Amino acid sequence: MTKRALLFFSVVCLLPSAVFSQDTSAARGVRIGLTYAPGTRPGVFITPVSGANADSVLKILSRDLDFGDRVAVIAADSGDAPTGTLNYPVYASLGAAAVVQASVTPAGSLHIVVHDVAGARVMNVSDIPLPSPALGGEWRLAVHRGSDEVERVVTGVKGIAATRSLFVHEGSLWIVDSDGAQAHAVSGTEGGLSPAWHPNGRAVAYDELANTGHQTIVVRDLAGGNTHRFATRHTLNMSPTFSPDGSTLAFVSGDDGTDIYAVAPFGADSPRRLSVGPGATSNASPVFSPDGKRIAFTSNRLGHAEVYIMDADGTNPDLLTTTLFGDQPYRSDPDWSPDGRRVAFQSQVSGVFQIMAINLQDRGVQSFTSEGRNTEPSWAPDGRHLLFTSTRSGTSQLWVLDTESGRTRQLTRTGGARMGAWSPRLEAGK
Numbered sequence: 001m002t003k004r005a006l007l008f009f010s011v012v013c014l015l016p017s018a019v020f021s022q023d024t025s026a027a028r029g030v031r032i033g034l035t036y037a038p039g040t041r042p043g044v045f046i047t048p049v050s051g052a053n054a055d056s057v058l059k060i061l062s063r064d065l066d067f068g069d070r071v072a073v074i075a076a077d078s079g080d081a082p083t084g085t086l087n088y089p090v091y092a093s094l095g096a097a098a099v100v101q102a103s104v105t106p107a108g109s110l111h112i113v114v115h116d117v118a119g120a121r122v123m124n125v126s127d128i129p130l131p132s133p134a135l136g137g138e139w140r141l142a143v144h145r146g147s148d149e150v151e152r153v154v155t156g157v158k159g160i161a162a163t164r165s166l167f168v169h170e171g172s173l174w175i176v177d178s179d180g181a182q183a184h185a186v187s188g189t190e191g192g193l194s195p196a197w198h199p200n201g202r203a204v205a206y207d208e209l210a211n212t213g214h215q216t217i218v219v220r221d222l223a224g225g226n227t228h229r230f231a232t233r234h235t236l237n238m239s240p241t242f243s244p245d246g247s248t249l250a251f252v253s254g255d256d257g258t259d260i261y262a263v264a265p266f267g268a269d270s271p272r273r274l275s276v277g278p279g280a281t282s283n284a285s286p287v288f289s290p291d292g293k294r295i296a297f298t299s300n301r302l303g304h305a306e307v308y309i310m311d312a313d314g315t316n317p318d319l320l321t322t323t324l325f326g327d328q329p330y331r332s333d334p335d336w337s338p339d340g341r342r343v344a345f346q347s348q349v350s351g352v353f354q355i356m357a358i359n360l361q362d363r364g365v366q367s368f369t370s371e372g373r374n375t376e377p378s379w380a381p382d383g384r385h386l387l388f389t390s391t392r393s394g395t396s397q398l399w400v401l402d403t404e405s406g407r408t409r410q411l412t413r414t415g416g417a418r419m420g421a422w423s424p425r426l427e428a429g430k
Contacts, residue, residue: 042097042154045074050081051104053134057143061102063179064147064161067409069384069402071098071154088120098123098154102146104130110146114153124153129428137182141426144178148425160380162426165387165411166195166204167398168419173206176398180411188225192218194239194419198246198265201426205240205249205265217251219265230263232271239285243292243312250274250286250295258282260297260314274314277301285333288312289340296320296334296343304329307345307358321345321358321365331356333376337383344377344386355388357403368401378422387411387420 044065049058058075066073074096081103091099099115110128115121128146131138144161151159163178166186173189176182186192192206193215202222207215208229215237217230230237232253240251242265249265252258257280261271275283277299285298296309299317306329310317320343323329330348337344337357344357347367355369355377368374372392379386386401395415401408411420 041070041072043074043095044071044098044100044150044154045091045094045096046076046100046102048076048079048081049102049104051106053104054081056135057102057104057110060140060143060179061100061147061150064144064159065151067179067400068147068151068159068161069405069407070151070157070159086115088115088117091115091117100150108132110143112146112150114150124149137177140177140182142428145428157382158425160382160385160425163381164423164426165378165398166197166421166423167412167417168193168195169412169414169417173204174414174417176412180413183412183414186220186222188227189220195421196241197421197423198242199244199424200246201424203265204421205242205251207238207240207251217249219249228266230271232261234258241287243288244290245292248288248292248312250288252284252286254282256280258284260284260286260295274312275299275310275317276314287334287336289336290338291340296336298332298334302329305332307331307334307343309343320360320363321347322363335377335379337379338381339383341383344379346375346377355386355401366403368403368406374399376419378420380422381425385422387422389418389420 046062062073062075065071074094096117099117101113103111105111108130110130112126113122114124116123126149128142130142141162147161148159161178165176167174171190173186173192173195174183175186191209195204195206197204205219208218209215214235217237217240219228234253235255236258237253240249242249248262250260250262253261257277259273259277260275260283261273263271277283281301283297283299286295288295293312294309295312296307298305299308306319307321308317309320321331328348331345334343334345342357342359346353347356353373353375355374356365356367358365372390374388374390376389377386384403386403388399389396390399396418398411398417398420399408400411
């Protein structure tokens with residue numbers, strides 16, 4: 001045990017519990033509020049966890065809150081879970097604005113109490129059912145939901161721990177948790193490319209490359225494995241994406257040139273053409289705005305790839321990215337941020353692709369990467385973090401970027417990972 005942890009547990013145990021009273025009447029699932037200086041990360045002390053698989057719960061909670069980049073995690077190295085009334089001044093001396101007490105109940109739920117240190121009171125109490133088997137994928141996802149609730153209570157913004165990412169590896173689709181754990185292949189997706197999540201988090205779309213070289217758009221139910229394929233007269237059918245309400249699937253189709261089409265993802269209607277490119281013009285990589293009214297896409301109609309925006313029905317196309325004199329013009333693979341304010345894309349810089357984002361209000365461009373080759377950006381549901389493919393480690397892997405601090409972390413450890421797609425928040429039942 002470190003000196004800090006030893007001091008903490010010594011003082012908590014020595015002082016009478018009656019000295020510091022606490023209000024335990026906080027409504028479950030209701031945020032009372034925590035005040036801290038703007039631009040700072042409030043310290044969150046996570047006490048030792050009690051109950052079954054306590055060490056795993058503590059590790060997941062601590063890691064999730066750290067990866068969220070909104071709080072500074074303080075955790076005891078070891079010791080027993082505190083009981084009775086908390087000694088709030090001691091936690092304050094350790095730099096904590098909030099304290100998180102977690103336990104696994106005999107009934108199999110994750111019980112989490114969040115304390116406001118300055119206010120010496122309970123802010124929030126929540127209970128999250130933990131499915132069987134313990135330590136399995138759904139069990140871990142439930143603990144991630146607990147982390148997201150803590151982040152919501154402390155910062156007012158729900159976390160993104162209870163999310164997953166799809167990616168392409170070894171000729172099929174794979175899936176991985178937000179912390180890099182539980183990476184595994186999705187059965188029956190051999191030949192899958194360019195995955196996209198349905199907004200409900202229970203279905204995905206991708207393009208399937210057959211041995212004949214013909215690509216087909218596939219919509220797949222992750223739980224049951226049921227699939228629906230869209231046939232077109234074209235050889236190329238790729239880059240599917242769902243509208244925010246899930247009622248429309250847009251994708252790219254063509255032969256010499258390509259255009260963007262739309263169809264009901266679970267219906268039998270024929271796809272309708274949205275973009276019109278003359279000759280060998282390629283319109284590709286569509287993505288909907290958060291309100292579903294517009295689509296960002298890539299087009300080479302100027303003789304090189306740039307990012308455009310059009311209305312969701314294909315009208316009013318407008319150039320989004322512009323080329324400055326002396327640039328190597330190539331910008332592609334847009335992804336619209338969930339708050340609607342920015343579009344991320346990959347841009348060629350000195351012959352190497354890097355990740356950038358353009359602000360839709362003033363068209364200002366921010367560059368996020370410079371190390372290695374960085375491509376295929378995908379926004380997290382919080383609109384702050386980006387998933388992207390990078391060669392910075394020597395092989396193609398998925399990395400996560402905090403666009404506010406610039407912090408990056410490696411998500412995958414399986415060489416050849418690419419085409420990452422960040423899921424929506426996976427609520428209970430998804």
